[in-house]
Amino acid sequence: METNLVIEGMKFMLLGMGTVFSFLIIMILCMNAMSKIVHKFFPEPQASADVNTTSAPAQDKKKIVAAITAAIKYHREG
Template identity: 70%
Template sequence: METNLVIEGLKFMILGMGTVFVFLIVMIVCMNIMSSVINKFFPEPQPGAGASGTGAQSDKKKIVAAITAAIAHHRQG
């Protein structure tokens, strides 16, 4: 009984690559399901308008002032 090693190698290659391909497909499906569940129960906050907008502008002005003061202090010393 003679076995062709090339055919056996091709069988193992197809089996291994098929296993990896199936695993990757399952992983992508699971990640998509997980993403949809997380987005359903923990949605990203939408940028608000009105009072929260003025608070954000005030915070940005404070940050710019702090950075400007830090640069001025660094240049002096």
């Protein structure tokens, strides 16, 4: 009654890896289902057009660029 330890080790390795892989697949499926349920009952609020920065006038964009430039200059000076 000889036992090949390499074969037994491979069996246990495949069993363990299969168990982990199955658990991860089930976990991903459950997380996707929960995400869909949450988004169905609690949808993301839609941003209004006046809050969107892409629709800001050119003057506002220039002020934003000036503020960012001043902040970078202040940060570099220490």
